[in-house]
Amino acid sequence: MNRIFCISAGQLIVKKTDNKISRRNRYLNYGLLSLATILKQEGWNPVQIHGHFESPSITLQKCISLGFNYSSLPLLISVPSFYAISWLNEFIELVKESNPKVKIILGGRWVIGNRKDLMKKAVPKADIVVAGIADSIITQIIRSDSSCHPINLSIKSNQINQYPSLDYSLLVERHLYQPSIEVARGCGMGCSFCQEKDEKLLPLKAPQVLIEEIKSTIIRDELTEMTPYFEASMFVPNGKWVDEFQLLRNKYNLEFKWRAEGRVDAINSKHIKKLAQTGLKVLDLGLESASLQQLTRMSKTKNPEKYLFRASDLIKNAYVHNINIKVNILLSAGENEETISETLDWLEKHREYIKGVSVGPVIVFGWSSNTKEYIKELARYGASISHSPALGITHLNLSDEIDYEKSIMISKEISRQFMGAEDYFYLKSFSYFSRDYRYEDFLADISSEKSDYSFNNALTITNRLLNVMLG
The missing domain is CATH 3.40.50.280 (Cobalamin-binding domain)
Structure with a gap:
């Protein structure tokens, strides 16, 4: 053939x-x-x-x-x-x-x-x-x-459509994948660490096209429920889009849960109730930091106080409407005990509203000729090159206080502070784990090897993070 x-x-x-x-x-x-x-x-x-x-x-x-x-x-x-x-x-x-x-x-x-x-x-x-x-x-x-x-x-x-409706019949072992459906491209918000910082945000995929794609993609079987991820570097639904999407969902009597990723200051909190009614169940939010200084350095916002206020409002509103929030945190150049404590304090105040936290240090990807200026920018805040584990990948010491290895330890400890094994599995199985991978399989894997996981297997809060930072 x-x-x-x-x-x-x-x-x-x-x-x-x-x-x-x-x-x-x-x-x-x-x-x-x-x-x-x-x-x-x-x-x-x-x-x-x-x-x-x-x-x-x-x-x-x-x-x-x-x-x-x-x-x-x-x-x-x-x-x-x-x-x-x-x-x-x-x-x-x-x-x-x-x-x-x-x-x-x-x-x-x-x-x-x-x-x-x-x-x-x-x-x-x-x-x-x-x-x-x-x-x-x-x-x-x-x-x-x-x-x-x-x-x-x-x-x-x-x-050809701007965003082709994906044909999952072409995918080997398609039944094992949680579907991803591209709904928008671009961003253009200028965050220093983002590859799409200068890419113009394009309009969301039309609800009618999206609904038709979902109808042809989701299969019902004995495996983990199919829960599509609406892929967009910046998901910014407006009221008209949400209303039309909900209308079509009801028209075809579709019941499915879905997930999306967005900026905490780009999704309008007033749309959360209706988004929940359309099946939105998991929302990944790129908070990145709760340190005013770090948010400014990342070019995440020009008004960090307002940014954090909007983040708080969005997360609390999502919780009220049973949307699970995963917060993404990026440890960036210039981090120290004070900036990390600011982020920790903010997360602690919002603990009950958060399903999980994903944390990692900034990593520089790209050819050296394309990344040298960005690395120079990070060096202004105290970062320095640690090592390169592979071509095109540069790991950093974030500051004199926090080298690369310490940034990894801190990242895992923050995640463990706010995410247990059950919540970790829920979030991963919603989008990334194979649909035939069960919770009992997950527990068996954990038991079979000793590893430094980014979730709290004991489901208890420890004080190891403080020891890492001070030690």
Whole structure:
């Protein structure tokens, strides 16, 4: 069978602590699935496979079992992270041994950036490197690098929706994934650490299109309930959008829970009640810090007092309407005992309203030529380079007081202060764990290995954070 294999590169390196729980994450590469969907619309026969944390040889065997060695079409590989490059090179080596004539086309917007030359150097056996968003050019790329032609060309490239409705039938083991549905692109809010700080925010996907996509995506079975993640760098629904979405949800008698991520100062608290009625059950909020100084340094806001007031109001209102809040905290350049204590105090005051907390130090991603100015900016606040665990990844000492290792310890301790194992599992299974991974499996994994988890397994509050900071 002549088909296009679309591969989401896996990882040999785990971003956070390497343990069984971390490797249970099943992240969906919805950007690649968008391309696969477009290719199918244009008459090709694509299939998508994720490498995740499996060895490259296992991923290749999956390809071979689906007819890879009989295909003359190019192989598409998406590189979602710099952590994937070592896996990628090993995978390509195996692919070339198995099918020497295959052409390998590499993409990955946030990794490649504007440096196709550096990506080609980092992955020398890739035949073609494509930068940027490829939705509008993917069929051209396939045609220009293949003597084969699609079954039909009834749908032209310029007819493709701004956000293609994802075709989950193209995804191998699709029943194990929690769906991701892209509802908006861009942000443009200027936060210093964000890759989309200068990307213009585009309008939300129309409710009618979104509802149709949900209807075709969600399956009902004996596994964990499907709960879509509405993917947007900045989710900013207005009243009209919320009302129309709710109207259509009721019209088709749809009952589903969903999740989204947003800024604490971008989602209008007055919409929370109606959003809850549409099924919004988990909201990830990028608070980042409750230190006035750190919020200013991050360019998160020009008015940190107002920012924190709005955050408090939003979180409390969400709690009233049974929306679970996960707060994201970013330890950034210049952190010290005082700034972290400010954030801790704020979290403590809002403990009852928060389902979970995710904390991590700022990490610099990108080619050195593209990140040197940002690193200089962070150095103004006391940060310095600690080490680079892999190409394109720079770990930092946040200040003279908090080096990289200490920032990791503090991050985990803050998470443990505000999140137990049960809440951690709930949040992960809502969006990231495989749908056949049960709570009893989770507990068995915890019991089977000794690891430094970012949740409190004992479900008790400890004073270890204070000891870490003072010790």
